[in-house]
Amino acid sequence: MTHYNKPLFKRNRQIADAFALSASTVVYPGDCLDLLKSIPDESLQLVVTSPPYNIGKEYEKKLHLDAYLQQQARVISECVRSLSHKGSICWQVGNYVDRGAIIPLDTVLCPIFSDLGLRMRNRIIWHFEHGLHCSRRFSGRYETIMWFTKSDDYIFNLDPVRIPQKYPGKKYFKGPKAGQYSCNPLGKNPGDLWMIPNVKSNHVEKTEHPCQFPVELIERLVLSLTEEDDWVLDPFLGTGTTLIAAIRHQRRGVGAETVPKYAELARKRIRQEMEGALRTRPMDRPIYDPVESGNSLIIAPWKKNTDQPMLFERSPKYGRKAAR
Numbered sequence: 314m315t316h317y318n319k320p321l322f323k324r325n326r327q328i329a330d331a332f333a334l335s336a337s338t339v340v341y342p343g344d345c346l347d348l349l350k351s352i353p354d355e356s357l358q359l360v361v362t363s364p365p366y367n368i369g370k371e372y373e374k375k376l377h378l379d380a381y382l383q384q385q386a387r388v389i390s391e392c393v394r395s396l397s398h399k400g401s402i403c404w405q406v407g408n409y410v411d412r413g414a415i416i417p418l419d420t421v422l423c424p425i426f427s428d429l430g431l432r433m434r435n436r437i438i439w440h441f442e443h444g445l446h447c448s449r450r451f452s453g454r455y456e457t458i459m460w461f462t463k464s465d466d467y468i469f470n471l472d473p474v475r476i477p478q479k480y481p482g483k484k485y486f487k488g489p490k491a492g493q494y495s496c497n498p499l500g501k502n503p504g505d506l507w508m509i510p511n512v513k514s515n516h517v518e519k520t521e522h523p524c525q526f527p528v529e530l531i532e533r534l535v536l537s538l539t540e541e542d543d544w545v546l547d548p549f550l551g552t553g554t555t556l557i558a559a560i561r562h563q564r565r566g567v568g569a570e571t572v573p574k575y576a577e578l579a580r581k582r583i584r585q586e587m588e589g590a591l592r593t594r595p596m597d598r599p600i601y602d603p604v605e606s607g608n609s610l611i612i613a614p615w616k617k618n619t620d621q622p623m624l625f626e627r628s629p630k631y632g633r634k635a636a637r
């Protein structure tokens with residue numbers, strides 16, 4: 314990426330604590346509804362956030378689901394007012410859990426967006442491999458990003474977020490293009506199932522915040538749904554991840570955070586990003602594969618030093634060859 318990490322652009326930045334169209338980076342230490350009052354109509358190109366899930370984390374008061382949805386509706390409605398005609402909103406959510414029963418939050422939040430006239434473009438499945446181990450249901454290993462646009466005339470730049478082709482050497486075998494490569498040399502569309510590690514204890518981006526999203530997840534949205542210099546808002550900023558992704562790609566960023574220690578953490582990480590000192594997981598790094606990387610822990614201790622074949626190798630019922 315040629316425009317990645319331009320030091321001049323970064324050096325000129327200040328972190329403001331109130332919104333102004335002349336600013337470039339704003340961390341508002343307070344309630345997002347108060348921040349939104351200061352943002353003019355149709356001035357933002359992208360709103361991307363992971364709101365509180367109403368599951369009793371230290372930064373939220375667990376509400377009745379209806380009260381939570383009303384609260385979300387007020388914020389969403391203000392975000393839509395501030396969003397440009399060509400703009401996008403990405404709401405990243407998981408499950409609300411009530412006495413062991415789950416309610417996927419996207420299913421109950423979706424009508425709020427459609428009632429405001431927004432159009433859904435993708436419901437992206439963000440798959441990751443770490444999390445709570447459930448004993449009475451299958452462990453949750455994905456969350457979703459609902460992507461809505463305000464109109465049909467929206468910005469969507471696919472080329473900066475293309476990923477490597479599975480078969481880059483594949484050619485047309487017949488027709489006028491026979492013998493030519495059949496795939497786009499810039500890579501393929503990443504699709505709507507994104508496998509990106511979540512920020513748990515071993516992740517390079519982990520802070521004391523209990524639920525950060527990874528910078529690379531937001532970089533993909535910033536690059537595809539905005540242009541340089543556009544405004545990106547995160548109403549529930551947490552540790553500043555959205556602003557880091559925006560700054561990295563020469564966009565302006567604004568966010569609100571009510572908890573002072575997280576607002577300070579966001580400022581600290583943003584300053585590190587501006588100085589080129591923030592360590593993050595790169596967008597183009599493949600998912601860690603313990604088998605390919607020869608990790609010795611992949612063999613269970615009770616399997617070591619035995620010649621006993623694995624279940625799948627042993628039984629013809631489960632296939633002819635060893636399954637990996």
Ligand SMILES: C[S@@+](CC[C@H](N)C(=O)[O-])C[C@H]1O[C@@H](n2cnc3c(N)ncnc32)[C@H](O)[C@@H]1O
Binds near residue numbers: 346366372373522550
């Ligand atoms: C799920 S976390 C977001 C984490 C963020 N995506 C990150 O990567 O660090 C939600 C955050 O919203 C903050 N918050 C909750 N209610 C808020 C409000 N009304 N206005 C602003 N921030 C709020 C919480 O303190 C919490 O840090």
